[in-house]
Amino acid sequence: DVKVTQSSRYLVKRTGEKVFLECVQDMDHENMFWYRQDPGLGLRLIYFSYDVKMKEKGDIPEGYSVSREKKERFSLILESASTNQTSMYLCASSPGQGRDTQYFGPGTRLTVL
Amino acid sequence: KNQVEQSPQSLIILEGKNCTLQCNYTVSPFSNLRWYKQDTGRGPVSLTIMTFSENTKSNGRYTATLDADTKQSSLHITASQLSDSASYICVVTTGGSYIPTFGRGTSLIVHP
Numbered sequence: 001d002v003k004v005t006q007s008s009r010y011l012v013k014r015t016g017e018k019v020f021l022e023c024v025q026d027m028d029h030e031n032m033f034w035y036r037q038d039p040g041l042g043l044r045l046i047y048f049s050y051d052v053k054m055k056e057k058g059d060i061p062e063g064y065s066v067s068r069e070k071k072e073r074f075s076l077i078l079e080s081a082s083t084n085q086t087s088m089y090l091c092a093s094s095p096g097q098g099r100d101t102q103y104f105g106p107g108t109r110l111t112v113l
Numbered sequence: 114k115n116q117v118e119q120s121p122q123s124l125i126i127l128e129g130k131n132c133t134l135q136c137n138y139t140v141s142p143f144s145n146l147r148w149y150k151q152d153t154g155r156g157p158v159s160l161t162i163m164t165f166s167e168n169t170k171s172n173g174r175y176t177a178t179l180d181a182d183t184k185q186s187s188l189h190i191t192a193s194q195l196s197d198s199a200s201y202i203c204v205v206t207t208g209g210s211y212i213p214t215f216g217r218g219t220s221l222i223v224h225p
Contacts, residue, residue, distance in 0.1 A: 004156070042202070042217035043157075058212075090156055100206055101147070102213065104156030 003027070004105035006091050012111045019078040021108050023091030029103075030096025032074035034058075034066060036087040037107075043090065049074055050096065081112045115140040117205050117216035125222045130193055134219045136186040136203035144208040148177050148188045151200040151218070160188070160201075190221075198223045 007022035025032065031050050035043040035058075045058030047066040055066050063085060067075045074093075078085055088109050092102040117138045126132050138146070145164045149157035161170045161177040163186070170177045174191045190197055203216040 040217065043215045045212065048212065092156075100145075100213070101159055101162065102157075102204075104158070106156050107154070109154075 004091060004093055004103050006089075006105040006108050008108050009106060010109045010111075012113065013078075013081050014113050015082060017078075017081050017112075019081050019110065019112075021076040021078075021089055021091075021110070023074045023076070023093075023105055024072055025074075025093040025103070026072065027093070027095070027103075028071065029093035030071075031094045031100075032068065033092040033094075033102065034064075034074065034076045035090045035092065036060070036085075037090055038087050046076065081110075083112050086110060086112045115205070115207065115214045117203055117214050119201075119203050119216035119219050121219060122217070123220040123222070125224060126193055128193060128195060128223050128225050132190050132193060132221065134188045134190075134201050134203075134221070136188070136216055138184050138186070138203070138205045138214070138216075140184075140205040140207055140214050142208040143181060143184075144206045144210070146177075146179055146186050147204045147206075147213075148175070148186075149202040149204060151202060153199070157202055193223045195223050195225060197221060 004025045033048040034046045049068040065077045091105040094102045120135045147162045148160045151157040163179045176189045200218040202218040204213045206213045
């Protein structure tokens with residue numbers, strides 16, 4: 001089975017802190033994604049990566065950056081956390097090459113105080 | 114702009130009853146449509162996937178239908194169980210893209 005893991009289930013940070021969210025997948029997938037999920041808004045794409053060191057902006061990239069130094073790992077960085085970044089963050093991966101079923105991690109519930 | 118609309122936004126049913134969730138999309142060109150189930154506090158898990166040529170797909174008590182002409186899909190849950198309480202998300206992918214368009218989900222609560 002595909003396994004996507006995220007570094008923390010719950011995280012509490014203060015405004016202005018730099019925050020790192022880590023995601024690791026164990027199935028050699030090409031594509032990786034970061035979403036945030038808010039009540040009533042559904043999943044919104046922040047960034048995605050289709051290869052090592054490659055990244056593309058999604059629908060809401062402002063205030064975020066990403067890093068993909070290794071194929072299995074995709075990090076989401078909040079350079080200076082703000083209260084409006086309080087949300088559930090979901091990482092996903094997909095095989096690529098025409099196979100696009102996304103496999104999701106368990107999510108990180110981030111609270112910025 | 115590609116859009117996926119789901120209805121109802123929320124639904125409450127009694128255990129053992131059937132229910133149907135709706136999904137309308139304007140995604141073009143169409144590649145495939147998936148239904149995901151998301152339990153509270155968890156990531157979404159794929160239930161079914163349908164391509165243009167498929168109009169019905171079952172996964173246990175879950176049956177998804179697709180009408181590519183009217184751009185509508187439904188997810189029918191038979192003999193609901195308490196464990197069916199979750200959010201159900203419709204996801205459509207365009208041809209040549211690996212970036213899907215997500216609906217906002219239907220929150221289903223099954224009461225004993």
